[in-house]
Amino acid sequence: MTPVPAAPTVLRTLDAAVLLDRRGDVELVQESRGAPVEWGGVYGQHVRLTGPWRLRIEAADGVHALPGTATTAAVDGERYRSTHALPGLHVEQEIVPLSGPPGALRALRLTSTTDVARSVLVTSIFEPYLLPVMVEGIRPVGLLVETRPRELRVRHRGFGLALRASLAPDRLYVDRASWRGGHRRGPVEEIGSEYALTLPAGGAVDLRLALVGGLERDLDRAPVRTEGDLPVPGSVAAGLAAEEEAWSRQRPTMRLPEDPALERAYGQAIRGLRRLYSRPSEDLTGLVAGYPWYGTIWCRDLAWMLPTVLWLGDAEWARASVDSVFRLQATHEVGLVGAEPGELPMQISPGPVFLFGTSDTTLHYPALAERYLRHSGAPRLPDGWWEAVTRAIAWGEARTDPQTGLLRNGGEVARLEQASAAVARVRYGIDSMDTTIWDSADRRDHAIDVQVLWLQALRSGEALATAPDAAEMRQRWADRAERLSRTVTERYPWPAEGYLFDSLNGDGPVRRIRPNALRAVSAGIVPGELARAIVRRAERGDLATPWGLRTLASTDPGYSPIAYHDGQVWTIATAWAADAAFAVGDVEQGLAHLHTIAERYAAEGEGAHECYRGDRPEPFDSCFLLGFSVAPFLTVLFERLWGIEVDARVPRLTVRPSFPAGWRSASLAGLRLGDGTAAIRLDAGRLEVGWAGARPLEVVGPGGGAVVRPGTTASLAVAARDTRRA
Numbered sequence: 001m002t003p004v005p006a007a008p009t010v011l012r013t014l015d016a017a018v019l020l021d022r023r024g025d026v027e028l029v030q031e032s033r034g035a036p037v038e039w040g041g042v043y044g045q046h047v048r049l050t051g052p053w054r055l056r057i058e059a060a061d062g063v064h065a066l067p068g069t070a071t072t073a074a075v076d077g078e079r080y081r082s083t084h085a086l087p088g089l090h091v092e093q094e095i096v097p098l099s100g101p102p103g104a105l106r107a108l109r110l111t112s113t114t115d116v117a118r119s120v121l122v123t124s125i126f127e128p129y130l131l132p133v134m135v136e137g138i139r140p141v142g143l144l145v146e147t148r149p150r151e152l153r154v155r156h157r158g159f160g161l162a163l164r165a166s167l168a169p170d171r172l173y174v175d176r177a178s179w180r181g182g183h184r185r186g187p188v189e190e191i192g193s194e195y196a197l198t199l200p201a202g203g204a205v206d207l208r209l210a211l212v213g214g215l216e217r218d219l220d221r222a223p224v225r226t227e228g229d230l231p232v233p234g235s236v237a238a239g240l241a242a243e244e245e246a247w248s249r250q251r252p253t254m255r256l257p258e259d260p261a262l263e264r265a266y267g268q269a270i271r272g273l274r275r276l277y278s279r280p281s282e283d284l285t286g287l288v289a290g291y292p293w294y295g296t297i298w299c300r301d302l303a304w305m306l307p308t309v310l311w312l313g314d315a316e317w318a319r320a321s322v323d324s325v326f327r328l329q330a331t332h333e334v335g336l337v338g339a340e341p342g343e344l345p346m347q348i349s350p351g352p353v354f355l356f357g358t359s360d361t362t363l364h365y366p367a368l369a370e371r372y373l374r375h376s377g378a379p380r381l382p383d384g385w386w387e388a389v390t391r392a393i394a395w396g397e398a399r400t401d402p403q404t405g406l407l408r409n410g411g412e413v414a415r416l417e418q419a420s421a422a423v424a425r426v427r428y429g430i431d432s433m434d435t436t437i438w439d440s441a442d443r444r445d446h447a448i449d450v451q452v453l454w455l456q457a458l459r460s461g462e463a464l465a466t467a468p469d470a471a472e473m474r475q476r477w478a479d480r481a482e483r484l485s486r487t488v489t490e491r492y493p494w495p496a497e498g499y500l501f502d503s504l505n506g507d508g509p510v511r512r513i514r515p516n517a518l519r520a521v522s523a524g525i526v527p528g529e530l531a532r533a534i535v536r537r538a539e540r541g542d543l544a545t546p547w548g549l550r551t552l553a554s555t556d557p558g559y560s561p562i563a564y565h566d567g568q569v570w571t572i573a574t575a576w577a578a579d580a581a582f583a584v585g586d587v588e589q590g591l592a593h594l595h596t597i598a599e600r601y602a603a604e605g606e607g608a609h610e611c612y613r614g615d616r617p618e619p620f621d622s623c624f625l626l627g628f629s630v631a632p633f634l635t636v637l638f639e640r641l642w643g644i645e646v647d648a649r650v651p652r653l654t655v656r657p658s659f660p661a662g663w664r665s666a667s668l669a670g671l672r673l674g675d676g677t678a679a680i681r682l683d684a685g686r687l688e689v690g691w692a693g694a695r696p697l698e699v700v701g702p703g704g705g706a707v708v709r710p711g712t713t714a715s716l717a718v719a720a721r722d723t724r725r726a
Helices: 233-249 260-274 299-311 315-327 361-376 385-398 412-420 448-464 468-491 515-522 528-538 571-583 587-604 631-641
Strands: 009-012 016-020 029-032 035-038 041-044 047-059 062-065 070-076 079-086 089-098 103-112 118-132 143-148 151-156 159-165 171-174 177-179 183-186 191-199 204-215 253-255 277-281 284-287 347-349 353-355 503-505 508-510 548-550 644-647 652-655 665-673 676-683 686-692 697-701 704-708 713-717
Touching: 009 079, 009 089, 016 089, 016 103, 041 103, 041 118, 041 204, 047 089, 047 103, 047 159, 047 204, 079 233, 089 233, 103 118, 103 191, 103 233, 118 143, 118 151, 118 159, 118 204, 151 191, 159 191, 191 204, 233 260, 253 260, 260 299, 260 587, 260 631, 284 299, 284 315, 284 347, 299 315, 299 361, 299 631, 315 361, 315 385, 361 385, 361 448, 361 644, 385 448, 385 468, 448 468, 448 515, 515 528, 515 571, 528 571, 548 571, 548 587, 571 587, 571 631, 587 631, 631 644, 644 665, 652 686, 686 697, 686 704, 697 713, 704 713
Parallel strands: 652 697
Antiparallel strands: 009 016, 016 041, 029 035, 041 047, 047 062, 047 118, 070 079, 079 089, 089 103, 103 204, 118 191, 143 151, 143 183, 151 159, 159 204, 171 177, 171 191, 253 665, 277 284, 347 353, 503 508, 644 652, 665 676, 676 686, 686 713, 697 704
16 A cells, blocks of 8 residues: 655634644644654644544454555645545545634544444544644643533633544543543643444444634533534535635736746745634634744734735735734733833734734834725724824834934843743743844844834834824934934945845944845835845855745855754745845846745645755745745735735826736736726736726826726836836
8 A cells, every 4th residue: 555645734714723744644743943843733713722633443453543544635625535445444534624613523434345244443542732822832731621511621721622523432541541531630641532333234334523622711602512513524614615715706816828837826825825814713813824833823924924915905804913913012011921012912812822022023013004004995094003003113213222223123032031030931942132033043233124124114104194293203203214214325235245234233234144135125225236236146156046045145154054044045035035136127037036936836735835944945944834935925926026006095006017028918807906906917018907996096007197987998008118127
């Protein structure tokens, strides 16, 4: 029998996830921190309910584990199906994620292939966890296990899981010892249950098992009434497929006949992003950072994804996501979770469970608020957003050097350790004194990308400060932005490398080549010739590889090909390189970087890895699906390749494509601006824009403009020289 190959897989709903490797059980070994770690299990409401959940089948000839007996395995949407061959027995298995309560359903159909009746014993074994995903790999010391009518319940400090079955178990085990039920409190490594089945000659028996949970209060709202009161996998899968189809119909359709590989990558990236959508509770919306070990909402990662969510026309989801983050903004200092006044959280999860302490998360959100207005067409910010924006910028002002206008980053982990020293001994998982996007690298005191974010936050705050009583604030922010921009252009250029210093600290400039300097090019901060030099320098072989950009040049003494942020290749950095190349008019190089990312997607099927080794294109210490490995790629397609800007408040659509000169056709349909949608088509040197909206649409093209009335189409000439941005 040919073994079924392992393939990392996530089955998900908006409040649940099931991680498995397709070989037959709910188990998934992945490399983490350079060592194999088991990440398989059932997750509900960002709580890891279980570790591996395994089934074994005992018949007259012995005991069989499912992975060793698998003959076929396939995933269709959110439905996993496998078949298994045992002596005299054929087994069909289906696994689907559940919602309300969240969890997983496993259905077995066991069919006798002999002409005599036979007895079969099915044993279910799972490892209970019951802690939020953000606490990586940690399990509680003490659990309460109890039997209730029609279910087994495990509880820990407000979190809970329940095992429910279509048949009553014949026997229970706790840590391999037989258990009669009732209540048991203390350490628990695994929980088992046995189901004795009698199969008629040539006949079949069905068994369904559900593991559900998360917040115990929500689990109690959905009790099971009878052992047979469990859904059918097919109906669950059909419902999830219908939801997916309805969502997909509302997303823009991009056709690139001249570049089918890029068109396929667009579709794959959208599907990957959709798999990260999460609404684990009524008051919490967003996208999880990735799988397997970042299956909760990381607000920095969310900030990289939300511009794409807006480009995909999902403004309501973006609004609810920002609402969720702003709701947990710190109003005063809380040292134990690393919070400063005005700071936005690093991680959020139901409970509530949240943690602060990053150098850059807060800086993303003023620009996101401005983006929301431009895409949604809302006349004003949602309730509470303006106040949250002003507090976020005040947080930045408190960190600003009065002499230079630069924002200070670093020291967050040290403050967390100091604050928690009196109450617990905690290891936070990173040794760095800094928490920028490369949070395991020390980039104090003024990392270049943090300064770019601070400048963008100030400019967005200035744009949002339209009320008469905000005039003084608006001017202060404008002055700060101007001063910061001058400081960056004066102090960060590195003439010897034609690049920017990575940071400035007390000893002077930090001479390290990282892709982060490209963010200053994309933001338009550095002048033209230097910007082009930075893009060229980033293309040299010590930073660029055929599979993407390293986080640190290989010529740096601190480089290591397996160092998380000091040498590995990250897809987001490759997207930054594409963005910067388009920004300086190098269309071919920008497109080459997009193709590099597309090739990774094609090689990984439905995945989008977090990072790769710096010396070969091999994932290392990597999530197999990460949000900011797909979202920035999509944003570059809209903003750079198509050259689109929107302001749904007018409404106005600007389209200045940066297509290669040989492209003659391309189309983008279903682009949402507020309550209307636009269809854009390039055909033989003409740009056609159709509009379905309540008001006329202003269109600005490469060589002029037009006004498109509702239900009509306008045509603009695009000269050959205009298909490439100058």
